Amino acid sequence: MSAVLSWPRPAGRVPGRVDGQAARTDAVVRTGAVVLLWCALLLVSYWWAAGGGVQDLSGTAGGLTSAGRLTGLLASLLLLVQVLLMARLPVLERAYGQDRLARHHRIVGLVSFDLLLAHLVLITWGYADGALSRTPATLWELTVDYPGMLLAVAGTACLVMVVVTSVRAARRRLRYESWHLLHLYAYLGVGLALPHQLWTGQEFLDSRAATVFWWGLWAASAGAVLVWRLGLPVWRNARHRLRVAAVVPEDDGVVSVHLTGRRLDRLSASAGQFFTWRFLAGPGWTRGHPYSLSAAPDGRSLRITVKDLGDGSRALGAVRPGTRVLAEGPYGRLSARARSRPKVAFLAAGVGVTPLRALAEELPYAPGDAVLLYRFRDRPLFADELTALARQRGLQVLWLPGPRRAPDSWLGAGVGDADDRTLLTAWVPDLADRDVYVCGPEAWADEVRRTTSAAGVPADRVHVESFGW
Ligand SMILES: Cc1cc2nc3c(=O)[nH]c(=O)nc-3n(C[C@H](O)[C@H](O)[C@H](O)COP(=O)(O)OP(=O)(O)OC[C@H]3O[C@@H](n4cnc5c(N)ncnc54)[C@H](O)[C@@H]3O)c2cc1C
Numbered sequence: 001m002s003a004v005l006s007w008p009r010p011a012g013r014v015p016g017r018v019d020g021q022a023a024r025t026d027a028v029v030r031t032g033a034v035v036l037l038w039c040a041l042l043l044v045s046y047w048w049a050a051g052g053g054v055q056d057l058s059g060t061a062g063g064l065t066s067a068g069r070l071t072g073l074l075a076s077l078l079l080l081v082q083v084l085l086m087a088r089l090p091v092l093e094r095a096y097g098q099d100r101l102a103r104h105h106r107i108v109g110l111v112s113f114d115l116l117l118a119h120l121v122l123i124t125w126g127y128a129d130g131a132l133s134r135t136p137a138t139l140w141e142l143t144v145d146y147p148g149m150l151l152a153v154a155g156t157a158c159l160v161m162v163v164v165t166s167v168r169a170a171r172r173r174l175r176y177e178s179w180h181l182l183h184l185y186a187y188l189g190v191g192l193a194l195p196h197q198l199w200t201g202q203e204f205l206d207s208r209a210a211t212v213f214w215w216g217l218w219a220a221s222a223g224a225v226l227v228w229r230l231g232l233p234v235w236r237n238a239r240h241r242l243r244v245a246a247v248v249p250e251d252d253g254v255v256s257v258h259l260t261g262r263r264l265d266r267l268s269a270s271a272g273q274f275f276t277w278r279f280l281a282g283p284g285w286t287r288g289h290p291y292s293l294s295a296a297p298d299g300r301s302l303r304i305t306v307k308d309l310g311d312g313s314r315a316l317g318a319v320r321p322g323t324r325v326l327a328e329g330p331y332g333r334l335s336a337r338a339r340s341r342p343k344v345a346f347l348a349a350g351v352g353v354t355p356l357r358a359l360a361e362e363l364p365y366a367p368g369d370a371v372l373l374y375r376f377r378d379r380p381l382f383a384d385e386l387t388a389l390a391r392q393r394g395l396q397v398l399w400l401p402g403p404r405r406a407p408d409s410w411l412g413a414g415v416g417d418a419d420d421r422t423l424l425t426a427w428v429p430d431l432a433d434r435d436v437y438v439c440g441p442e443a444w445a446d447e448v449r450r451t452t453s454a455a456g457v458p459a460d461r462v463h464v465e466s467f468g469w
Pocket of ligand 1 (some may be wrong): 106177289305313
């Protein structure tokens, strides 16, 4: 397609000058979030200790029950933190980006799950007076006799299923959609597992402050999901009413979809961000797919560029102009917001060039201050558009054709024998003083991260979006 190149330069900004205020604000939010989490963990442990938790540790049965209470409390807190991490809270989305939130969600999830299992075993063992042989019968009694316990067992079963299907080996065998559908049972699991604590837990009933804390946290988590995961997307779609304007082939199996809608200037989307898209074009519309913007949004239209990798992406080639589109977003931190340095480097692989091409269009920079290293197998995408950006804006483009030269290298064949770090720092000698934006498959992006770290780029200046789950 013919390139229409325009780039909004925000009034009063000189290309190449970056104040980095947003990046600093986001760093403060990240520090605040970690401090808040530790304060909450300490507060919950304090309530446990104040309720005699430490003294109870002295006897066998009492000690097991007390340790079970503590692990249960910490597991509940982390379960709710997990929900908040994926609730699309704007303040967290901006500070972390979804890629990083998903990683944290995974780690917090595994820790809370281990604590949950420890809670189940320790409490039951404690109630069985420390006699292991009596624990199955005790578990049965607890389940049928205590309020909320039947729900808690059902909730735990949901969480076990979610964790088992999220283990990497199992995840690889599942289609994304199947895994995602199963993963939604985690909400049911959390919803069912927590009430037994609120109804019967000693720490909740003894202290008014603790009761307010736990009910408040539970309500805030549920409210965040309802507002930001459901309410906001519904409202945005009603407001913007997106439609397909055109579908343009870019290469074999790659199409660009142009979209229009109402008041797109109010969408507050930036180049580099992505939406989860649903095209109302027949069966399969319920399955959302994340695609990044491949052109800087101009307030009137949006563009995505999609490679055919399966049913959902293939179907886009046949979508007709006028088709209604539902979009959830914008998400992601691969945007101007993350920037803190005047100079930038973009590192792309394959169709991962889409958000970086949009960023190269939108970001302000002086000629020569932005470099794109673009690895592709046969033919590059957007060759004309990138050449025009090079000519008009001074974007430096280094084309890196060919298949990956080795599994532990992110570079293509034909670049010589030197290691990745040596080559990267030879091509971009001042890399350590740049913001580095990276996009491509997950394993490839991990290799890039390793190289940039070895080249002295601090982790908070490497901004990654990987096209994986
Ligand atoms: C943040 C993000 C931005 C992306 N941007 C682009 C883009 O601009 N252009 C582009 O061509 N591709 C992009 N992708 C990848 C794209 O979402 C998948 O290729 C697409 O969803 C595949 O769906 P399918 O039904 O065609 O294929 P399937 O057969 O379902 O899957 C093919 C491959 O895509 C993965 N996949 C499927 N659904 C998803 C999903 N919802 N989230 C993540 N991975 C999935 C599968 O694991 C598999 O590896 C992006 C992915 C992410 C996570």
